[in-house]
Amino acid sequence: MSLESVPPKYAQLVQALQRRIESGTYQPGSLLPSEHQLIAEFGVSRPTVVAALRVLREQGWIESQQGKGRFVRGRPAMASVESNRRGQAFLTNPETDSPGKLVEAGSAALPNRVATLLNVQPKSRAFLRRRLVTRDGEPTELVSLWLPLELSEGTDLTSGEPLPQGIREHLQTRKGVRFDHIVEQITARMPTAGEAKQLGMPKNVPLLAVFGAVRDASGLPLVVVEVLLPADRHELEDAYPVR
Amino acid sequence: MSLESVPPKYAQLVQALQRRIESGTYQPGSLLPSEHQLIAEFGVSRPTVVAALRVLREQGWIESQQGKGRFVRGRPAMASVESNRRGQAFLTNPETDSPGKLVEAGSAALPNRVATLLNVQPKSRAFLRRRLVTRDGEPTELVSLWLPLELSEGTDLTSGEPLPQGIREHLQTRKGVRFDHIVEQITARMPTAGEAKQLGMPKNVPLLAVFGAVRDASGLPLVVVEVLLPADRHELEDAYPVR
DNA sequence: ACCCGACAGGTTGTTTTACCAAGTTTGAGC
């Protein structure tokens, strides 16, 4: 008896066609064999062929045109561009991964913008955990984490120690909340005197400010992350499909 | 005879189920009716039901678990956040949509960063089309479009008139290139004296600079867009799923 | 000679019926 599970036929077909596109057997811009030809070659039924081609279309390998056929687009370059989302990393990676110093951890009054993102009354209080991240011994980023007081109770976020677990995992196991997506706002402004000093940057260099509101699937805000980056040392990169 | 086309059955089912989730008939976390129940209620075949449920799963409305059933997640908040991609709009919308003034249109030497994004030799020349976009009569954004000279030949991009057609469509029909995705870089810096004057902004306010490299499906760069935004008047918003 | 419509044959899109496989829960029987 073999314990290794074989992937479904349509998934095997997907891989086979991907290999042919990558190897150049099917040139970008050219016409893919018709459904009937693929049925004959691989010895599967039409629904199986269609299921495989649907996956390829949704992943961007091919595009189809009713009445004409399916055209090869090539290996989707999107997948190879790693998205450098600032907010993402700080939520999933443990703090022990990046060296830094805890600046603040406790209850604090919310800035206006953060209160709006958390969907609470302005000037109300929430839990704040702020860390100065260093790279090569130099301070590079100031990361602030805000969350409602009721969400911070019973967690280890108040501790001065770096969290060995990702914040995402920490909150998910302890409070049962599920992160779903992040709404990100990016602005630029001049640093305050205190920020410039903490980050060791000239006062005439602007600051990139990234606000990330983490929400659950229904859109309810759970946590807000603010990342401050000196603009002369950082830039943000991202990729997305057209239309 | 009626000219209006009816959507396919599976799409109708998708809409019907979405309405029930939105109206609260199906509560988040609860179990969706089984395939058999949906077949009986809507009078369609199983593949049709499965097709609809597959769409809902891929869009994040529900999640499925073999042997147990399908669970309601709720309305995916992602979809309701319209992505405010800067580069996107300037490529698809005709210039006549946004009032503005053409500042430059012709061959120009490439800045280092743009040459890198276009994957050409530094200091080589390319076609530049620069527009100052105004809102409510005030200048708000400086948009620059760079493309290789061979791609600009035979187009109307050299004309001083606003393009009645989107740049994307314009290039696609005239040169046969197909836009696929955009790699975006965001930085902040202080404006030059000329930029501050053109944009009518104070010299001590930073500038958000968005570079968008438009590529085809194979990753070949086609066009580079640069958008300059005074940071006191603009911010960038975006949303993406976690994991 | 040229243009235009009808038509045939190809393609993908949608729907149906049928059956089997795999995971989960339930309850009957020991």
Add this chain to the structure above:
DNA sequence: GCTCAAACTTGGTAAAACAACCTGTCGGGT
């Protein structure tokens, strides 16, 4: 109380038919 089979669930495959769409060809007309 435990085991295990039955009955549910979703996942996958096969075969068939019709609809919608595109592209040629073959006419007939101007």
